[in-house]
Amino acid sequence: MIESKEIANEKLEDLKKVISKVLLDEFTAQGHTMTGKVVRDIEYQKEYKGNFLHISGFMYPYGMIVQAGVTSDKIPYDPSRRSGAGTSKYIQALMQYAKQRMGARSERSAKSIAFAIARTHKKEGMPTKGSYKFSKTGKRKDWIIDAMERKQDEITQAVLAIAEQAVRVTFDLIITKYQTKLKSDGTNN
Secondary structure (H helix, E strand, C coil), X not given: CCCHHHHHHHHHHHHHHHHHHHXXXXXXXXXXXXXXXXXXXXXXXXXXXXXXXXXXXECCHHHHHHHHCECHHHCCXXXXXXXXXXXXXXXXXXXXXXXXXXXXXXXHHHHHHHHHHHHHHHHHCECCHHHHHHCCCCCCCCHHHHHHHHCHHHHHHHHHHHHHHHHHHHHHHHHHHHHHHHHHCCCCC
């Protein structure tokens, strides 16, 4: 027997695609995308609670950093002193960014760019004032909220498709169960 949950699972894939596309569109419009991995690698999990379907999405922490921004006091860099640690994950990440986004070819060049970005982050926080020029929306934060608000109709249509299919299957199951009962009772109406 087919359960309405099984049908909902089929339509759930469509919903995941819609949500991922909506998020990627906004992420890109705000000028954040380099690889698209933050959105492309969202892991969706579903959980049934009684008759309710709860969907959660999990992404790289960087996605939430971009969503909320970072105040300058939270930037893990102090230009007035060296930590003595030898390497900083923050500086290493900025060096990788300098190579990928800005085409830095040498370690020295990447490091120089990374420290310049770190000084600006420490002064202004993230996003920086200069980063807004890369945005088509004029925004650099709240990409998740904005995506959900801007494309609410698309998301609602995908959710309604799940609900409609689940109701249709449930209704079909009720009819089938009733017909089976009538046949077993010897009634053929």
